[in-house]
Amino acid sequence: MSLPAFYDSRRVGKLFAPDIRAAVDAGIARRLPVASEDSPKIALVLVDMQVDFIHREGALAVPGAIDDCRRIIEWIYRNVGSISKIFLSLDSHYPLQIFFATWWRDAAGRHPPPNTIISGSDVEAGFWQPLYQVEWSRQYVALLERRHRKQLMIWPYHTMVGTVGHNLSPSLYEAVCYHAAARGSQPAKLIKGSIPQTEHYSILEPEVKVADHPQGGLNHALLRELDEYDLVYIAGQAKSHCVLETVNSIMRAWAPRPERIRRLRILEDGMSSVVIPGINFDAMADAAFQLHRDNGLTFTRTTETIG
DSSP states (O other): OOTTTTGGGGTTTSSOOHHHHHHHHHHHHTTOOOOGGGGSSSSEEOOOOBBHSSSTTTTTTTTTTTHHHHHHHHHHHHHHTTTOEEEEEEOOOSSSTSSGGGGEEESSSSOOOTTTEEHHHHTTTTSSSEESSSHHHHHHHHHHHHSSSEEEEEOOSSSSSSGGGSSOOHHHHHHHHHHHHHTTOOOEEEEEEOOTSSSSSSOOOOOOOOOOOOSSSHHHHHHHTTTOOOOOOESSSSSSIIHHHHHHHHHHHTTHHHHTTTTEEETTTTTOOOTTTBHHHHHHHHHHHHHHTTTTOOOOOTTSOOO
């Protein structure tokens, strides 16, 4: 199908007020069957496609994300009649969180700059000292290294709740509204990342479980909902972090039933990795995804036929 008249590919990755009325009216004009009648049922899970990750001026801009976003948007328009529901995660942060500079200082009272790695040995030696939840913070850094083979990264302030950077990229928002109107299918919003004392890359669970927080464990309700779909497509930002960890969570949860894993489709041209000098996040992500390929995970592209 041709792309809707209101869509301008040159505006992807730019800030503007989405034309919701035009998107909704164009969607209604398609006169497509309602999504509740779909067979097969197909879900699209979009991870953190927010201004701060996609736009060049974003606080944690991912190289390649604008082109990823453009491909995903046009894939939605071309396949609107097949996509039953769109799930949208929103990374949602506040100023005082364990992965921000506010949480830590050195012996001289200086806070760590962005992209600082805080190791368990640094904390044990007192080089970096937590200012909040001191005992938890010390155990957290050690647990990341021991159980998850990771180290705590201090990120620039990004996707802060209430800021422009927290919003979905405007061109994508129009595509989501178009789909909702065309298919009578309300998009699902998934909030993550607001627990102060843990990172929360996966849309399904934080890096370390927090027993007394409503989002502190595995999101079984979301897994049950995704299990209702015949195919589940996944894309978004960043490949190396939130997309990868989302896929990791699903693969662990569905490992006992390989037939579920065969329903997954990763849009490999709809995601890119964070770039930080001295760390090859993309290579690490590729290695992890290769293991999933070996266990039955299917990768596809936005240029390939849906199914």
